Structure formats: C-alpha cells, structure tokens
Amino acid sequence: MPLFDSILDTVGRTPIVKLHRLAPKHVSLYVKVESFNPGGSVKDRLALAVVLDAEAKGLLKPGDTIAECTSGNVGIALAMVAAARGYKFVAVMSDSYSIERRKLIRAYGGKVILFPAELGSSGGNKIADELAAKHGWFRARQFDNPANPAYHRETTAAEILSDFAGKRLDYFVTGFGTTGTLTGVGQMLKLARPSVRVVAAEPANAAVLAGKAWSVHQIQGWAPDFVPSVLDATVIDELRPIDEVVGRNTARRLAAEEGIFAGISAGATVATALDVAQNAAEGSVILAMLPDTGERYLSTFLLEGMNEGSDDEWLAGLSASEALLSPA
Template sequence: MGRRYNSILETVGHTPTVRINKLGPSGVNLFVKLEAFNPMGSVKDRLALGVIEDAEKKGLLKPGQTVIEATSGNTGIGLAMVCAQKGYPLVVTMAENFSVERRRMMRFLGAKVVLTPAAEKGSGMLAKAVELAQAHGWFLCRQFENEANAEFHSRTTAPEILDDFSDIQLDYWVTGFGTGGTLKGVARVLKERSPQTKVVVCEPDNSPLLGSHLPQARADNGMPASSHPSFRPHLMQGWTPDFISKLTEDAVNAGLIDEILPIKGSDALQASLNLARQEGIFCGITSGATLAGGLQLAQSCAPGSNILCMLPDTGERYLSTPLFAEIETEMTEAEIEISRSTPGYRFDKPSSPPPAPTASPVKATPEAEQFLHDVLTDHSQPVVLFALEWCEFCWSLRKLFGRCKIPFRSVDLDSAQYQQNNLGGTIRAALNAHTGYVTIPQVFVGGEFVGGCGEVFDEFKSGRFQERLKKASVSYDDSVSVDPYSLLPTWLHPRN
C-alpha cells in the first residue's frame, strides 16, 4: 500500500505472501497467500473487478444496467463493492443454506439478495440468475464460464506470486477450484513462466468431482446442464459447487493440474482454528481446507521444498457455520474463574451503589413542558417514542416499528438537536413528571402513555398495541408476524 488511491477498486490485489512458522513439518517451507487482504476480504474481489471492467470495455454492460450473478457469497460481496463504486444496481441469487453473514454484507453494500431453496444446490441459484437475467435484460456475470475471470488472475495474481518467489524456487502451488478462475488464470502462467512448479488442486473428500474423473453434463453455452453425479454436500462453502465449472474443465483439459488432493471437512476446520491460534491468521473454512492440503503435501515432499497455499477469504463470514460451533458467546468456566479472581465488576455480585449526586437535579422548564404538550397533541404524528440515540432498548422498539411499518416520531433526548441549554434534560424531567416513569424509552400513542420497551412488547403480543394504533387511525402492516422479544439485544440472554 503506502500511497493514495483514486477509489477502493485500485486496492484490489497485491495481497501478501506469509510464511507459516509453527504448523508445518521441519525442513519444508510453507507459505500462504492471504486473499483476505483484498478490500472486501476475499479472492473474489479480483473476479468481480475483472468481469465488470471487461463487460464495460466490450460494451456488454451499459450505464445504469442491473448486474446479476449466482454466488455462495464472496463473489456477490465483491460485486456489491464494485457495483456500488461504479453505480450499477446488483441482484444476487444465493442458496439459502449459505452463511447469513454473507447475505447481510451484500445487502449492506446495497445489493438485492434473492434466496433459492437449499435442495436445488448451486445449480438452482445459477438457474434462477439466468432466468432473472433473461426476463429483465440484466447483465449476467457468468463467473463460472467467463474468461475475464481467469484473465484477471493471469494479469494480477500470477505475477504477484512470481514476484514473491523471484529469489527462490516455488515447488508447489496449492488451491481449491470453485469457479476455476484462480486455478486456470494462475496455473497457465505458472506452467509457462515457472514450469518446475506443480499445481495441486484440493477438493472435499466426500465430494470428489475432479477425483471421480466423471464428465460434467454441459449446455451449449458452457453452463452446467445438471449437478455432477459425484457431488455431495460439504463444509467448504464456495470451494466446490455441485458442478464442475467450464473454467475448471478448461484447466483439466489443458493439463494444468499435476495432483488432486481430497480434504476432510474436519481437517479443514482444524486447520482454520490452528491458523488463528498458532499463526494469528484469521481465515475461513476454505482457507483451512487449502492449508490442510498443503500440510498433507508437506509430509511427503522433498526436504527444502517451497509450498504456497491460496487462502481465499477471511473468517468473519463463517460466524454462523460449523467453524464457530464450539466458540462460546458467553463466559466459559475458565473465564468465570478469571472474573472471580478479583472482587469487582462481576455479574455474580451486586453492583456497588452509585455515588451520591453532586449536582442539583434537572427541573422541567416552561419551554420543555410546552414542547411535551405540543408533541403529545400533534395528531399528524400520534405515535411518539421518547428515546436515547444509541440505547439498545430504543433500537429494539425502532426495529419493531420498522418491521410493521408503523410511522412514529422519535424524540432523541440526548441528540445534538436537544443539547442547547440542556433542552433534552428538561424535556425528560417534564416527561418523568407527566408519566411517573424515570426510565427511557417511553412510548405514547394518540397522546396516551403506553410504557417502555417491555410494556409495548407485551401489548404487541396481546394485540392491545394494535388496537391503540387503530383507535388513533395509524396505518401499519398488520400482516407482519414477529415476536418482539426476539428484537432485544442478545446480551440480555441469561449469562453463565
């Protein structure tokens, strides 16, 4: 890095190669290329930029045209970044069984995410993307067949690897295949410019698409016609779809692959954990799987060999997957013991009483009382939430109102709007005197006091709150079914 960039897109690529110091056997040099250093945390940022800029250059993508693609997540996240920067609407199709972190990231970046049934697998989400593209005239990226995917890796990833090993011989390059773009794009350059480097491809041991040597049924346009007969569900999201992509098949037919290694899902999980805890490298399951392949290779290769493993992404998009299944959210027994080793600030002991106030209590002013009166008698905004800007209980109420499309006025007493002359404090004093409650939030409907977060949630579950809304002529979406208590902050759950 170390310079100014004109946009986030200029930061794609130039990811570091890092030595693995503790996990590999002695006598073998094991390295990893950390694609998590791309701006959106995965190797697919390269694919996204390459495909979009190629389509622009060829006139296939018009200004303002919607982009669509099927993705397990990382490609969609990369495309969401590129499309946000370039101004293209983006729709992605994604099987429902992929991690929720990914779909939320894409939506955060402005993309629309259309889920497809898990039973339809990767080919189902791909078919949906094709269907939508044809119906609406959208640009389909076709990451699994698009030569621009592989070409971008030939222009960026491969030269980076050659530069990193310009002073020593690279004996093995280890990768998964996924779309086949990284595999085809890098392998063909290595075969030309570093012919001594063996290309080793990893795949799940229970889903050996390449290892089976069975052909992939394919349509005339290169897209898969059906799921591969050897596909089985596996842990490595995005590493191997339920078909062999055209780009991967190109690499096979061109003789670019020297060895195929089957990887156990349990080995992938353990390698990811070991990378984090012994090397300080935070990565996902697919990265752990690729490293597991490198470790397997290191057991039998010649002493002094240099092995480079591609680590595709970061671990943050696997929080809801088996990778984090054993990672506690609450304190473990060991952590509880640490807490108990000193006397203060503990959940299992009563808090110390707050210090006596040193300043005079804030009193309501005529201005504050008039403000309160005006707000509670404003028939154009019958639902009023007196809140604090960053209070999690206030946000829980905002979530409920948002889900049900309930229009409301939020008076955020601690916001900059109410800070002059402590107007927010005096309004709160007037509010407390009016209701007899000292806590925030406080909710009114049609000038009637409902209560705080708990009272509103109780009334919503019983239907009483909806009756208040109808009485006050408040329009809202009464078809929404939601347990309001599910909207509370997670830290309210019982602790150890």
C-alpha cells in the same frame, strides 16, 4: 502509500506470509492472504475483471443491474464493485450459506434471492438466468467468463512470480471453486516455473473433479455440482480430497497458532498443503491460497461450539491453580 482514486484500485497485491507453527520443520509453507483485498476475498479480482470486461464490450452502462449465482464471496465482491461503479446488484444464493454473506451483500446495496441448497449451483444458475432474461439484467457468469482466469494470469500469478523471483517454489496449492485462480495461476506457473507442482483440493464429499458424486458440503465457495467451463485441467498435477471437518479445524489452528483468521476453504487449502508437506522433500517450499477472512463464517460450523459468554470456568481453574502455588 499512494493516494487511490477508487477503492477498486486497491484490489490485488495481497501479502504472502510464512507459517511458523503449523508446518513441519523440513519444509517452508507460505500462504497468500487474499482477505487483504478491500472486499475481503480473492473474488474481488474476479468481480472487478468481469465488470471491467463487460464495460469494455459495451455490455454495461450506468444504472444497469448485475446478477449472479454465488456462494457469497463473488456476491460480496460484485456488490462492492457495483456500488463503486454505479450499478445495482442481485445475488442468487443457496440458503445454506452464511448469514454474514447475505448481510454484507445488502450492506453494499445489493439484493439477495435464496434458493434451496439441494438444487446445487446448477439450479441456482438456472434461476439467475431466468431472472436476468425476464428483467434485462447482466449475468456475470463467473464459471464461464474467460475474464475470470485472465485476471488471475495478469495479477495473482504475476504477484506470485514477482514475490518468488529468484527463490525456490515447489508446490502451489489451491481449492476448486470457479477454477479461475487454479486455471489462471496454474497456466502462468506452467509457463514460467514448470517445475512447480500444482495441487488442486476439493471436498472429499463433493469431489467432482475426481469424477465422484456431488453432495451438499460445508466448504463454502468450493465445489459447485459441475465442472466450470473456464477450467484448464491440464495445469493440475495432483488432485487431493480433503475432509471438511479437517479443513474447519485447520482454519481454527491458523487463527490460534498463526494469528491468521481465515475462512473454511482457506483452512481446507492449508490442510491439503500440510498433507502435501508430509512427503515433500527436505527444504521444499509450498504456497497455499487463503481465499477469504473468517469473519464471514461466524454463524457457521467454523466456530461451532465456541463459548459466547464469559470464560468463568477458565478463570476459576486459573484461580485454583494460583491458589495451589501460593505460599501457605
């Protein structure tokens, strides 16, 4: 293992792991586990890309403040990058996003400003714009910044192509958030592996890419109430809506059956991949993105209803079963 000059040098090169219990037997389903990034999500790539690009253009100098409207993962990532590079950070976030996200941003030294969820990402972006203009802060503009998909072309896509070099790959499944991953990886796959079908997943109750109405949903990090300008829609071969409860339940299954504790959007992506697998040809290989860890969803409906105390009823039932098996 090499020595690293900065925590930011560890961003990327996340593992691709095969699932053994969730996938039907006639396909191979792999997941790219982005929680292995130092900030715990795929958005570490975006944050680093945006900051390095701004530095190269002379838009940031030590001590400056970075501001962004974020569902949380970008905020956490930007707070981490800001701390490592000597900047301040302010997150403008919907009040519907998890407590864990707010605390993680603050742990990295960032500030959090909340707005009502009903305003959507467009409303949050307006607030961030106004604050940045008033205080002279740098706006990361994740939905419009070309550095976002560019970094995914250079890193995420390159990693996937390297890991699958000489191997079969039929489907790439990812969610709709900033569309940086979708666009960057999709563009490179279309160039290097044009036979790979790119499947974009979005919440059934906020299917903006499909032209339907947006509403507040529980797949945090997915589906703002607009289509990001960085999206290259030509890379999408298929759009698939996914129910948020199905996504949540699949995330739970990932943890309990595969030992991978991932977030709600990861569960929704895998649920979409499982849907794709149902009609996929024998021997098909599917790769799904897992954007983050489940540890930033402990207070959300991901673990809703889960026991927080002692498993006394389970133990009592186990004892009763053992008593039935004991000799008289």
